[in-house]
Amino acid sequence: MPRLSQPRLPPRDRLLQAAETLFYQDGITRVTVDAIAEKAQSTKMTLYRHFASKEALVLEWIQLLVEDYSQVFDRLAERFPDDSAAQIMGFGRFLADNLTGTLQRGCPFTNTLAETTGQFAEVRALIFAHKQRQFQRLAALCRQAGAGEPEALAKEITLLLEGLQVVAQNGGFEDPAGFVLEQLAIKLDGLTAKNPR
Incomplete structure (x- = not known):
């Protein structure tokens, strides 16, 4: 029987989770909004819709x-x-x-x-x-x-x-x-x- 996939987090939560991981790994200044959006399997436009900057x-x-x-x-x-x-x-x-x-x-x-x-x-x-x-x-x-x-x-x-x-x-x-x-x-x-x- 195939495993059911876990429910996908809402975009805002995915962006925060991705940001946290990247900030810990690489530091805040080195991490770009593009990298955060990519890791969150989202887009830069979606990121800016949830966070002004x-x-x-x-x-x-x-x-x-x-x-x-x-x-x-x-x-x-x-x-x-x-x-x-x-x-x-x-x-x-x-x-x-x-x-x-x-x-x-x-x-x-x-x-x-x-x-x-x-x-x-x-x-x-x-x-x-x-x-x-x-x-x-x-x-x-x-x-x-x-x-x-x-x-x-x-x-x-x-x-x-x-x-x-x-x-x-x-x-x-x-x-x-x-x-x-x-x-x-x-x-x-x-x-x-x-x-x-």
Whole structure:
């Protein structure tokens, strides 16, 4: 019996999916709208019908990534409602477990900032706002976990997690994920030891 083919995604979704793949592989500035349309099995005219410009397409992609990261925090809050340290550790594990794209290209937010200097102002503003919200969320979790200096700890954790993505990309040393998760656990274990539930 022949297999039924999977339903084809709508053109807008195919274009976004193609853009994401190409942006990860080749970077934003090198990828043309023609290449995106071709990969999506669509046309340039269709792309411009859904997105006013390449910048609008990049903005939509980044907005989807921001939502994905926010949902990770939300799911961790639901899973560990009374354990802020477990939420932080869970976010670290999420990044460590999703390094396959990072191994090729690095953090999509950081790469986008590096590639769009002097252009795509709205995209850059969205990334800055996302990174600041992420830091504030980590600082709030550190505060809830009983850290004496929650902002300082959130800065350390941010540098660990951002550094993880960079070293996974540049191969500076083996198993950066294992090292970062170990260091993160040490920091968080110190909190739970001082603040037993």
